[in-house]
Amino acid sequence: VTVQRRNDEITAPTRVLVNVNTADAAELETLTGIGPSLAQAIIDYRAEHGDFTAAEELLLVKGIGEAKLEGFRAQITFTEEEPNEDPGR
Secondary structure, three states: OOOOOOHHHOOOOOOOOEEOOOOOHHHHOOOOOOOHHHHHHHHHHHHHHOOOOOHHHHHHOOOOOHHHHHHHHHHEEOOOOOOOOOOOO
16 A cells, blocks of 8 residues: 655645735735725725835825734735746746
């Protein structure tokens, strides 16, 4: 009887970063601590002031403070994500 171990095939799921400049409300709500009202506040702020260029700019959105920002900082991006692998390299 041969037992095959499959543990080496298990990998952690890759988290896709949320682009705060293009995300809709549903996408923004996937961020830690962001519910429907804050998602809409981000969208409204973005519409009025333009794209975000740094995480700290989200502190200008009413309802987002330092602690909340730290809760989702690692989950956001401001540019389109590039593929993880570049076959040309």
